[in-house]
Amino acid sequence: MKLTKIKNEIQNALTQGFVDKDIIGNEEMVPRFILNAKGDTMRDHIDHELIHCSSFIFVIAFITEGALTPLKVKLADLARRGIKGRILTSDYLEFNSPKMFYELKKLKNVEVRIADIHTFHAKGYIFNHNDVYQTAIIGSSNLTEAAVATNYEWNLRVTSYQDGEITRKIIEEIENQWKKSHSLTEKWIEGYKIKYEKSQQRYLKAKIEEEIPEYETSKEINPNLMQQEALTNIENIRSNGAQRALVISTTGTGKTYLGAFDVKKFSPDKFLYIVHREQILDKTISSFKKILSNEPAEAFGKVSGNSKDFEGKYLFATIQTLSRDNWLERFDKDEFNYILVDETHRAGAESYKKVLNYFTPQFMLGMTATPDRMDNFNLYELFDYNIAYEIRLQKALDENMLCPFHYIGITDYEVDGQITDDTSQLNWLVSEDRVDYVIKQTEYYSYSGEALQGLIFCSRTEEAKRLAETLSLKRHPSKALTGETPQWEREKIIEELEQRKIEYIITVDVFNEGIDIPCVNQVVMLRNTQSSIVFIQQLGRGLRKSENKKYVTVIDFIGNYKNNYLIPIALVGDKSRDKNSARDDLELNEIAGISTVNFSDIAKEKIYQSINNTSLDSMKILHDDYEDLKARLGRVPFLLDFQSFGTVNSSVFIKKYRNYYQFLLKMKEEFHLTHAEEEILTFISAELTNGKRIVELLLLEEILECDGQLVKGDFIKSVREKGIFYNESVEKSVEQVMSLEFFKKANRKKYGMEQIVKDNKNIYQISEKFKNSFENNPDFKLLVLDAIKAGLENAKEYDITKPFSLYQRYSRKDVCRIIGWTEGDSSTVYGYKVKENVCPIFVTYSKSDAIEDSIKYQDKFINRDIFQWYTRHNVKIDSNEMKKILNKNTTIQLFIKKNDDEGSDFYYFGEVNVVQAEQEEFQVNSDKIEPIVKVQLKLKNTVRQDKYKLFEK
Template identity: 65%
Template sequence: MKLNQTQQQISDSLTNGFVERGVTGTEAMMPQFIYNREGDSMLLHIERELDNCSSFIFAIAFLTEGALTTLKVKLADLAEAGIHGRILTSDYLNFNAPKAFQELQKLKNVEVRLAEMHNFHAKGYIFEHEADHYQSAIIGSSNLTEKALTDNYEWNVKFTSYQNGTVTKQLVDAVEDAWQKATPLTADWINNYQQQYQPLVQPQIAEATATYTAITPNAMQQEALARLAEVRAQSEEKALVISATGTGKTYLAAFDVANYKPRKFLYIVHREQILDKSIASFKKVLGEPDAAFGKLSGNQKNTSAKYLFATIQTIAKDDWLQQFDPGEFDYILVDEAHRAGSPTYQKVLAYFTPNFLLGMTATPERSDAFNLYELFDYNIAYEIRLQKALDEDMLCPFHYIGITDYERDGEISDDTSQLKWLVSEERVTYILQQTDYYGYSGAALQGLIFCSRTEEAQALAAALTAKGHPSKALTGATPQVQRDAIVRELEHKQIEYIITVDVFNEGIDIPCVNQVVMLRNTQSSIVFIQQLGRGLRKFKNKDYVTVIDFIGNYKNNYLIPIALTGDKSRNKDSARDDLELRQISGVSTVNFSKIAKERIYQSINDTSLNTLRQLRDDYQDLKGRLGRVPLLADFQEFGTVDCTVFADKYQNYYQFLVKMKEDMHLTIDEERVLSFVSIELMNGKRSVELLLLQQLLELEGYIGQVRFEEFLTAQQVFHDQTVMNSVARVFSLAFFTKANQAKYGNQPIVEIVDNQYRFNAIIRTHLAENGDFKRLFMDAIKAGLLRSKRYDQTQQLMLYKRYTRKDVCRLLGWQTDSSSTLYGYRIKEGTCPIFVTYAKADDVDANINYEDQFINTSTFQWYTRHPAKLDSKEIVQILDKRTTLKLFIKKNDDEGSGFYYFGDVTVQDAQQETFQVKDGKTEPIVKFQLGLVDAAQFDKYLLFEK
């Protein structure tokens, strides 16, 4: 029987998977083993199949709310496209919580039934591809739970079969038989189930009533305590701890006080609500009688207590401050220390002379001119940010949902939206539909909503209450007593939402919060994380936090992926990569609806991430942290601005320092040399040149060629004769165009004389006579070497890293920079790099709008330029087995000049075709099937799958 195209593709794919991997299959149909390794997960495969199927059915015994939340964005997009599915599940072992069944009922495009058999233990996902008459299935150990989809070591097999394949028919028949016998999921069924439901395992979260003897430091706290002890051992009198909200910094402080054993201790904070909770925490840890603890705030003035807890507002008053001797407290702790720049804090801290001063904060970055780091003598004893805290399982996991805001007649919320639009009947209804659909963990909704302005908070609270969702607004004008009462109402489930503007960005602890809703522009990464953090404290019966972000037409949308990942590089390539991230840490996930993702992507493309103001802020923050002028290497070491950002914008760091009015001076010639290192070498994509410069500096300007190559071998850095010849041409400037040679001074940076590398005489003089030049020259080299750690230096090129055409010319060892004429491909010196822009712009010239695409992870379809024939000179060269072909791909032209490297490729097939150009004219062209020597990593392949 002659096979049709789909059957042949399936046949080839199955042969590849089970018989002979040399046979080229189609990626979407290839058998695959899935076990949640890095860059691959069940979640990725399920999402990919959902993107391409015409319908689906899940037969899964166990499911959780969190896993459903992770898929809800995708399922909502499918509902918009009219694609429906079915879920067959069960009440086996009472694993599935009643609320999980309630969440299933919210899936409007999904029909749900309960299997009749009491031991239903299936774990299968079937996807129909109706147009091509085949089904894909994933069967194995993964239930529909967060850990099974992302984190657990699971065994699953994905396979594909034509509609009349025996195995698929058996599978589909079995599912259909079970489906027909199954019971439809209804509200009545859920009510009956809930009445008899007994969970297998109760969540174990420490109760607030636990005694002090049960509390011991966690791993993070033990590390921080050791660092604090080291600081004091070095006779330092001040230290700062930077700790993400919810990571137990109050207990950490109490443990440190217990270790220190102060004669008298003072704790200062700005709000009484924080004070009361801190006293309770300290009592548990210290285990001393209540009489040892006192409070100086409001109506309580117990100033003689050994452990005194004070609000800054009270202790700063002269009547109270003067009652204390300046040396009365040998240990003072300032909580929320980023506030310590205010006059009241400065007054109190200037008055007291403790033996040790500790500051604690989650957000040390300041928008004012106050230098928090200086206050604590630049001693950062310990630092744990959001991502690390999630890695350490110190915070509650979260599922971030980025969806588009309400849109009507093309109008959507933006920076200029009027109040009547923000609280309109239609928008409020839409908000409630979305918050109900995405849900929350736990028995009752206890949510926080952040909005743009006070009037909106008040109007929205009234509107939600009127619709049956009791809510209260809490703004800067709300008195403290009323604030505390509103928080208690949320904690006691008397209201569902507190709606606020920026009041809860910090200094509030409501562990029960299980849903955070963002109805405003992302003002800054700091504020975003502060607001997200309001829901991340662990709490009994809260397995995760749902974060729902309504994304409008805001120019700051680009900040969202940057804030979620903690990316401070100001590099657009990194920001785009952040947007593709699906998992933050553990089971915490990020999900964007299709339209919301496009909106953010456009914001990244339209926004400048490296304005002078932005870079100045980053510079001032790092300068404050270090207590000196930061260098490029400092930015690299602290994981902030990418050093190449300064090179791209200013050519060298010196020019930026001039704008910062720092006292440094370089000559024009010195600047040219610094620009050369910064622009051409500092990206670290090949470390050989940087290492040579480093060695020359360390060895007083000379090193033998043989000795240097021995050094490279010892460092396991890739080098051969082609590389060494290339390095010589780079340093002589012969590699560069005439314009760039002039730009860099027309003088060789490094010469080869008597088989020795050496700086030219002019550079040796500059290094000897100008300390500023030497410092910045060495810094650029160090920054480049730090950045080079991102690349595997044992290889010429590293898979899935971005390279420009100019990078490729240099790293391949070409005699000259041919990037300006390289275009799509060029055969030179035995190598042919192929550059593909995957998604052509809508207005691209028809003459170059080729159908270049992945056939599967191992095969790429590529078209040459036209006119081209199989017997054309360049085609013959490409077909020559002695020519090395290397494939580079970028998503679209918005992504700048960098292309992902997909490795070497071989020609599997070449066919003569014709290509239609303007006015109906056709020209010859060659279509290649290129086989990837290294099959594409799954997550990178998904970036380019059409």
């Protein structure tokens, strides 16, 4: 019976895919065309199939370590479940590296063989489902980073029953080639290695030139696009009379060359470069010499502990030497007409203050990767709030300035149900069992390049020393480098890592910044994430490009830490303080370009729990965000500022404080509104600033620009010219909202009862109170305009040509407003409601344990085109309610949220049509049965694969 059902499902799926799109097929079986579109990549589909299969086989000619590394997390989870696989690959064209074959041998649940075909060029992924049916993805994608994520590829996913001809042919051919192939052994790899190395000689030079920045291989060094833009901005700042500017650029993006290019353009009589550590001076001077190639060698001087070349035109000095009175006073105050301060976030230190207060240059440039300091020093004020250029991690990865990374989040060592947490004792952290576990994981997830050159961050100095000793004893030579390590020894240890004499440097926070070790190809995090800033600083230690690596492996051992929620937020650079955004961050797979983020199932659950248990909008967090932005701007920041700089979402302030005015009062700022003025501001903030419908915002903006009144026809014409969705229903709805008729009495009272905008003989007018306050209270005017502008900024996230935007979130109240109902309707919608030929359906996909089993309906996706939905019980198919739903003139909109943890907002999945409805019976309790209707809803827009994955049970 079960096999017959599966046969029918496959027949329906194939019919939907190849014969009739209106037939309903199971998503696991419906044919899909995959070409690496946004949210619908080969990697997404491979991950999805691996989660659901009972075994698998990849028949792939070309495989890279960079594609295999993120896949290892899924394969490890499968191994824990006892699911095995096979990989048939090749030595065709000597594309696959010997090291990649060694990585394949580490997969304990995967058998690997080498095809005995010289021209083996197959690309197929086959997933078995309990020996009943198979899913195959066949097309153009090899298992390489770009082929499964970013390249324009063509692949087809099809499903076949075990007796089907296509399955028989595929499996028959696989088994035929498998028998002819030979097992992957170390002996075979060693033999292949000789052949591989010979074939690589003719490509070696071209490969190196391709992998390192253009300015490293070109005789004439020219600025890249980022540097060109930054140089233009710096010049514009100087042209406007400014004497200082700041560049914020993540490590590895060419800040030093940028500074040299600008110095060349400025052509100073004498130039000073200030740095905090002597060991990077020589590299800096070397870079400047390349750009200033026309200058003689004697033009460059170094002022440090061991060198005092004061006469050079271009001086490079450490702050420790320069800040001493006997050396500083050798210079005139105006001796340098251009000063460049590297790692300038340190300029709050007394040594820097002393030097920078002493000199009076014509121009000073500051450069830093980490301006967000956790102290009271205002870096932005020091540079007169002139930010010439800013490039953070995600943008730098997108622009291919940094080495891609594969982040692996796995659970920390566990024994007897215990796992590391914030209070773990040192003996636990350095126990032999934990170290063995760490070694096992780091060896499994490996690194790019010929030799391991890694950094390990741990939580305390003694831990670093003990770990270094234990790892060394276990054939992983390591050295601890802590705050106690003298400078000469630090440099020696770094040199040992670069020369491959040791495999790991183990440190606490010493390497958070200012260290340049391009060879690092593995970063291991054995500590709690205390802040997003430190997390990115430590991650960034491995992101500088090097000819010996193609990516960096970042292995994060996740324990029972309260701050686990910071991990996805830091990786994405999400400062919105919104829990829903944090949950979305956790589901990301690709971060930027070919970089990936991968969590094991257990680690992901720990982070999810941390997000749910953490207050992201505490007063302390919002206060710190406020002070950071205030320091950056040099004035009180407003909602629009937070939106523009991608920090706290305006909705966070509004949900917590009703309006931004109340938050400003908490911050002890001097703003004054009357009670009536605050009611109006609260209305705009709570109802409009989310930007989910732009029309009300534009109406307020235009009417305030026209002294409080606006011709209705002119406004309608303006809205339509902008391409905004607008009809009679929208017009009526907007007027109800702005007159407060939309709202229940309680909210009308909260918003002051008086109409905000009324229609007076086709003239829109704001109320007299509103007009008087807007004209006479500058604080009120400022805050109202800010709320409107923040709303218009939020509206950019939505498709203004449609009433709703796919995959955006809406509350029941939002939906009622947008479709033209009243707020009162939102309290009676519950699961769904039909009114005025519109039916919004709200589904909580995973029902709460608190809900009785008798009403836990099996609402679910059948596939990415079909959603199975149940009406309320005690509904018959011939009832008036069902007749309205089944009426072809009824527009049905589908909204879904994962569970009740996500609050009141639902993702919008688009318009749906009823394709099938059938009467069923529902067991309400042991002695009561009531009718219910099961409905198959066809989505107008096929659900994107990444969004579909969010709702997998």
